[in-house]
Amino acid sequence: xxxxxxxxxGTSVGTVERIENVADRIGLFRKHGDDIVxxxxxxxxxxxxxxxxxxxxxxxxxxxxxxxxxxTGEQVTIALLSMALNKRGIKARSYTGTQVxxxxxxxxxxxxxxxxxxxxxxTDLNEGRVIVVxxxxxxxxxxxxxxxxxxxxxxxxxxxxxxxxxDECQIYTDVDGVYTTDPRVVPEARRLDKITFEEMLEMxxxxxxxxxxxxxxxxxxxxxxxxxxxxxxxxxxxxxxxAANGTLITYEEDEMEQALISGIAFNRxxxxxxILGVPDKPGVAYSILGPVGDSNVEIDMIIQNISADGTTDxxxxxxxxxxxxxxxxxxxxxxxxxxxxxVGDDKIVKISLVGVGMRSHAGIASKMFKTLAEEGININMxxxxxxxxxxxxxxxxxxxxxxxxxxxxxxxxx
Amino acid sequence: xxxxxxxxxGTSVGTVERIENVADRIGLFRKHGDDIVxxxxxxxxxxxxxxxxxxxxxxxxxxxxxxxxxxTGEQVTIALLSMALNKRGIKARSYTGTQVxxxxxxxxxxxxxxxxxxxxxxTDLNEGRVIVVxxxxxxxxxxxxxxxxxxxxxxxxxxxxxxxxxDECQIYTDVDGVYTTDPRVVPEARRLDKITFEEMLEMxxxxxxxxxxxxxxxxxxxxxxxxxxxxxxxxxxxxxxxAANGTLITYEEDEMEQALISGIAFNRxxxxxxILGVPDKPGVAYSILGPVGDSNVEIDMIIQNISADGTTDxxxxxxxxxxxxxxxxxxxxxxxxxxxxxVGDDKIVKISLVGVGMRSHAGIASKMFKTLAEEGININMxxxxxxxxxxxxxxxxxxxxxxxxxxxxxxxxx
Numbered sequence: 001x002x003x004x005x006x007x008x009x010g011t012s013v014g015t016v017e018r019i020e021n022v023a024d025r026i027g028l029f030r031k032h033g034d035d036i037v038x039x040x041x042x043x044x045x046x047x048x049x050x051x052x053x054x055x056x057x058x059x060x061x062x063x064x065x066x067x068x069x070x071x072t073g074e075q076v077t078i079a080l081l082s083m084a085l086n087k088r089g090i091k092a093r094s095y096t097g098t099q100v101x102x103x104x105x106x107x108x109x110x111x112x113x114x115x116x117x118x119x120x121x122x123t124d125l126n127e128g129r130v131i132v133v134x135x136x137x138x139x140x141x142x143x144x145x146x147x148x149x150x151x152x153x154x155x156x157x158x159x160x161x162x163x164x165x166x167d168e169c170q171i172y173t174d175v176d177g178v179y180t181t182d183p184r185v186v187p188e189a190r191r192l193d194k195i196t197f198e199e200m201l202e203m204x205x206x207x208x209x210x211x212x213x214x215x216x217x218x219x220x221x222x223x224x225x226x227x228x229x230x231x232x233x234x235x236x237x238x239x240x241x242x243a244a245n246g247t248l249i250t251y252e253e254d255e256m257e258q259a260l261i262s263g264i265a266f267n268r269x270x271x272x273x274x275i276l277g278v279p280d281k282p283g284v285a286y287s288i289l290g291p292v293g294d295s296n297v298e299i300d301m302i303i304q305n306i307s308a309d310g311t312t313d314x315x316x317x318x319x320x321x322x323x324x325x326x327x328x329x330x331x332x333x334x335x336x337x338x339x340x341x342x343v344g345d346d347k348i349v350k351i352s353l354v355g356v357g358m359r360s361h362a363g364i365a366s367k368m369f370k371t372l373a374e375e376g377i378n379i380n381m382x383x384x385x386x387x388x389x390x391x392x393x394x395x396x397x398x399x400x401x402x403x404x405x406x407x408x409x410x411x412x413x414x
Numbered sequence: 415x416x417x418x419x420x421x422x423x424g425t426s427v428g429t430v431e432r433i434e435n436v437a438d439r440i441g442l443f444r445k446h447g448d449d450i451v452x453x454x455x456x457x458x459x460x461x462x463x464x465x466x467x468x469x470x471x472x473x474x475x476x477x478x479x480x481x482x483x484x485x486t487g488e489q490v491t492i493a494l495l496s497m498a499l500n501k502r503g504i505k506a507r508s509y510t511g512t513q514v515x516x517x518x519x520x521x522x523x524x525x526x527x528x529x530x531x532x533x534x535x536x537t538d539l540n541e542g543r544v545i546v547v548x549x550x551x552x553x554x555x556x557x558x559x560x561x562x563x564x565x566x567x568x569x570x571x572x573x574x575x576x577x578x579x580x581d582e583c584q585i586y587t588d589v590d591g592v593y594t595t596d597p598r599v600v601p602e603a604r605r606l607d608k609i610t611f612e613e614m615l616e617m618x619x620x621x622x623x624x625x626x627x628x629x630x631x632x633x634x635x636x637x638x639x640x641x642x643x644x645x646x647x648x649x650x651x652x653x654x655x656x657a658a659n660g661t662l663i664t665y666e667e668d669e670m671e672q673a674l675i676s677g678i679a680f681n682r683x684x685x686x687x688x689i690l691g692v693p694d695k696p697g698v699a700y701s702i703l704g705p706v707g708d709s710n711v712e713i714d715m716i717i718q719n720i721s722a723d724g725t726t727d728x729x730x731x732x733x734x735x736x737x738x739x740x741x742x743x744x745x746x747x748x749x750x751x752x753x754x755x756x757v758g759d760d761k762i763v764k765i766s767l768v769g770v771g772m773r774s775h776a777g778i779a780s781k782m783f784k785t786l787a788e789e790g791i792n793i794n795m796x797x798x799x800x801x802x803x804x805x806x807x808x809x810x811x812x813x814x815x816x817x818x819x820x821x822x823x824x825x826x827x828x
Contacts, residue, residue: 016470050490056430057494058501065500068508069493072486076464079483080471086479087472094482098512099557143513 001033002167003125007135007157010044011174012231013077019043023084025235026130030090032237035125037164039135039157040081042073063108067137067147071097074134074153082132092130095120097137097145102156104138104146111138111146113155113218116163125164133160154215162222169224170246171211172231177247178203178210180411181264185402188412192247192262199262200226200249202354202388219249260364261355261409264402265388270300270350271323272381272392273330274315277340288314288333295329297322301350301383301390311340315381317392320346348380349398352390353405365389371408377401415447416581417539421549421571424458425588426645427491433457437498439649440544444504446651449539451578453549453571454495456487477522481551481561485511488548488567496546506544509534511551511559516570518552518560525552525560527569527632530577539578547574568629576636583638584660585625586645591661592617592624594825595678599816602826606661606676611640613676614663616768616802633663674778675769675823678816679802684714684764685737686795686806687744688729691754702728702747709743711736715764715797715804725754729795731806734760762794763812766804767819779803785822791815 006026013019022038029036042050050069054061061069078094085092100121104111124131135153138146148155154171161169176191178200183189195203197220204213210228219226229246236244278284289299300317318326323346330342358364368389372379377400381392393401406412420440427433436452443450456464464483468475475483492508499506514534518525538545549567552560562569568585575583590605592614597603609617611634618627624642633640643660650658692698703713714731732740737760744756772778782803786793791814795806807815820826 016467019471053430053490053494054497057433057497061497062500065493065496065508068496068510069490072489072493075486075489076467076483079479079486080467082479082482083468083471083475086476094479096482096559099559145510145513 001035003035003037003164004029005037005039005157005161005164005166005169006172007039007153007170008041008172008231009153009174010041010047012172013040013081014044016080019077019080019084022081022231023088023090025231026085027088027090028235030130037121037125037131037133037160037166038081039133039153039160040074040077041135041153042070043077046073046076064144067108067145070147071134071137071145074136078132078134085130085132090130091128092132093124094132094134096134097156098139098143100131100133102133102138102159104140104148106140106142106144106146108144108146110149111140113138113148113159116159118163121160121164148214152212152214154212155218158215158218158222158224158226161224162218166224168227169219170227170229171215172229173210174230174232175210175228176230176233176244177228178249179263181402181406182266185266185399186264186406186412188406190412193245194248194250195262196356197226197249197251198387199354199356202352202385203263203265216249220251223251225250260357260361261353261411262357263354263411264405264409265352265354266398266402267350268395268398269320270317270348270392271320271326271344271346272315272317272348273323273326273342273344274313275330275334275337275339275342276313277311278314278334278337279339280310280312284312284337285314287337288330289316291329291333292316292318292326295325297326297329301381301392303381303383317348317350317381345380347395348392349395350390350392351398351401351405352388353409354388356387358389359386367408368405371404372401375400375404415449417449417451417578418443419451419453419571419575419578419580419583420586421453421567421584422455422586422645423567423588424455424461426586427454427495428458430494433491433494433498436495436645437502437504439645440499441502441504442649444544451535451539451545451547451574451580452495453547453567453574454488454491455549455567456484457491460487460490478558481522481559484561485548485551485559488550492546492548499544499546504544505542506546507538508546508548510548511570512553512557514545514547516547516552516573518554518562520554520556520558520560522558522560524563525554527552527562527573530573532577535574535578562628565626566628568626569632572629572632572636572638572640575638575640576632580638582641583633584641584643585629586643587624588644588646589624589642590644590647590658591642592663593677595816595820596680599680599813600678600820600826602820604826607659608662608664609676610770611663611665612801613768613770614640616766616799617677617679630663637665639664674771674775675767675825676771677768677825678819678823679766679768680812680816681764682809682812683734684731684762684806685734685740685758685760686715686729686731686762687737687740687756687758688727689744689748689751689753689756690727691725692728692748692751693753694724694726698726698751699728701751702744703730705743705747706730706732706740709739711740711743715795715806717795717797731762731764731795759794761809762806763809764804764806765812765815765819766802767823768802770801772803773800781822782819785818786815789814789818 082094101117496508515531
């Protein structure tokens with residue numbers, strides 16, 4: 001008997017039939033004696049339909065009203081799932097973000113959760129009810145509806161699990177866990193039974209789209225045991241490394257021995273920009289990145305080369321969609337700073353080795369570079385952190401690079 | 415310069431283009447200097463889509479969750495209309511029933527409004543904002559979402575007008591006012607410039623589907639000047655009996671002289687049931703109607719014939735959809751009471767003359783009966799109130815009856 005928060009994404013509740021399946025699954029957990037809080041997304045396609053409606057009125061719809069609109073998507077799902085549960089004799093009650101008082105700041109379209117009122121939910125749980133909460137949405141201190149941004153339902157689930165001190169937060173997706181890399185690129189990719197929060201954070205931020213990065217941060221901060229699993233497998237009530245148990249995201253301290261490398265993440269959506277011959281003086285990084293950030297372009301990797309002849313070269317990567325806009329801004333900055341030139345490339349990808357084990361082991365980086373060199377893959381940029389090494393290469397080398405590294409580090413073996 | 419509450423139904427906001435039209439219309443009123451509170455329904459088709467979703471899960475979906483589901487329809491419209499207004503530089507802010515705190519009782523699916531918090535709205539109006547409120551929905555004292563039942567958006571508009579002491583509540587529809595009868599039945603039917611609340615109440619309850627009956631009651635109770643007009647006509651800022659001014663629903667006291675008859679209402683959806691040979695003793699009416707009411711069947715006309723030989727006959731009418739169910743209940747009642755027989759007819763209609771003037775004029779009833787008799791129309795049941803006379807006739811006589819009465823009482827003349 002445990003208190004479990006379960007999150008089902010848009011695909012898992014995409015049709016009435018799938019909503020019925022989710023209700024059946026919850027029924028099995030109730031029979032097993034567990035208390036269940038469910039978080040659901042909008043039915044797949046619904047958010048896009050609403051976005052299209054908004055954009056047919058205004059290309060840049062007012063942020064507050066956009067949230068009022070989008071939040072209806074999840075509201076439909078909570079009502080339908082609660083109906084399906086009640087029909088099965090499973091007592092259930094739905095709550096919008098406003099009703100369960102998921103208090104956020106007032107940053108519409110990407111609000112942050114500040115607190116959650118648990119009293120109402122505790123009463124419902126004590127009375128034997130399943131609680132069905134709309135993901136992705138909250139309410140600010142003035143009563144305005146806010147949304148957490150795309151994928152925010154994961155964050156809602158983790159925040160609820162933290163507030164209720166749940167035994168586990170289960171994120172149901174269409175894959176059965178976290179893999180050493182994308183199986184579509186490397187068929188030998190292996191499902192991980194466990195991965196640390198820090199590794200998961202790096203995997204998520206690098207484009208393994210299983211979990212939303214903010215959700216992982218949140219789970220780490222509040223020590224919420226998080227599990228990624230498939231909504232298509234029968235639930236398993238046994239412990240062990242059954243596929244039905246997906247991947248458990250744990251704290252590093254739990255494990256005595258860590259694999260050197262847990263997985264290989266990659267990101268196809270990168271583009272790089274370089275500003276050449278910038279006069280090298282204090283504050284130059286801010287003069288360059290400030291205007292880019294102000295234009296709402298998110299910057300990923302940043303590299304500044306050692307200064308020679310009083311000028312420096314400055315390179316960073318952005319999302320491929322933002323390439324043109326960022327280049328525009330950078331040209332203006334170059335003029336203002338008296339820089340020589342702006343060059344860019346939107347045909348690049350990033351490949352990253354991730355693993356907490358690499359902290360205490362030298363030689364991972366050099367093995368990585370050697371492996372790539374042997375395949376004739378030229379490295380454009382390198383960036384490292386304590387538990388990851390990322391390289392930027394030409395996009396045509398993505399599959400070859402990932403496959404070669406996967407094999408060189410023996411990731412297909414358990 | 416006035417404070418006007420405007421309500422637009424599902425057809426008037428049925429597409430993005432129509433929502434843009436509504437925004438343009440509001441812009442004209444703003445230019446004229448009026449403060450505007452708008453109430454909108456769900457886009458036409460949307461409520462049916464949601465109802466279908468619910469019924470594909472459960473034929474009798476849980477009432478609380480049904481309201482959570484249906485209320486999203488209006489929420490979509492308020493967001494889209496507010497976006498359209500803001501795009502035009504008209505400051506606007508949307509509110510759900512919960513946000514503007516339209517407090518109702520807890521009767522899900524047909525809740526009643528108890529109070530409305532006007533403070534927030536007053537602040538917005540003072541700051542020059544158009545307020546866009548979701549019709550049809552409210553919130554109970556526990557924070558549960560409630561709905562007022564179909565057509566409840568009219569009631570929302572009137573309740574807001576009452577709370578804000580608005581100068582006028584305008585109900586926009588696809589017709590340009592209230593007619594002496596349905597123009598599809600009598601082409602000579604004439605639009606009324608004014609009608610009293612009491613007459614409107616009778617017209618509405620008898621099937622003139624222009625306004626929701628509860629909205630009219632509400633308007634009468636709180637002295638809210640109510641106007642029915644077309645969302646397809648250009649707005650008129652002149653007084654007078656311009657068609658663009660629709661029909662104003664007034665208090666009787668305003669007019670020195672009343673027309674004898676204002677209009678003819680009819681209802682095609684009636685069915686009648688008779689229980690014959692009921693032992694006549696105190697409480698018999700309740701023993702019969704109690705069980706029918708308990709099965710959620712609404713009863714319209716009731717007639718009990720004078721008792722002879724210690725038994726009585728008891729006849730009432732119900733909505734045609736409830737005929738089978740009501741007959742079932744009545745059969746059981748008949749057994750319990752030792753009544754002789756239950757008979758029924760679901761091929762009947764009701765025709766009613768409505769007019770406050772008939773109070774002080776005898777002879778209206780006899781003229782009505784004579785007119786029908788001359789056309790060979792047999793009257794099944796008669797029921798009268800201070801300002802209306804209703805007859806039940808075979809459904810095949812509906813058009814003939816209405817046309818003949820319209821002409822006999824000179825309703826086509828102004």
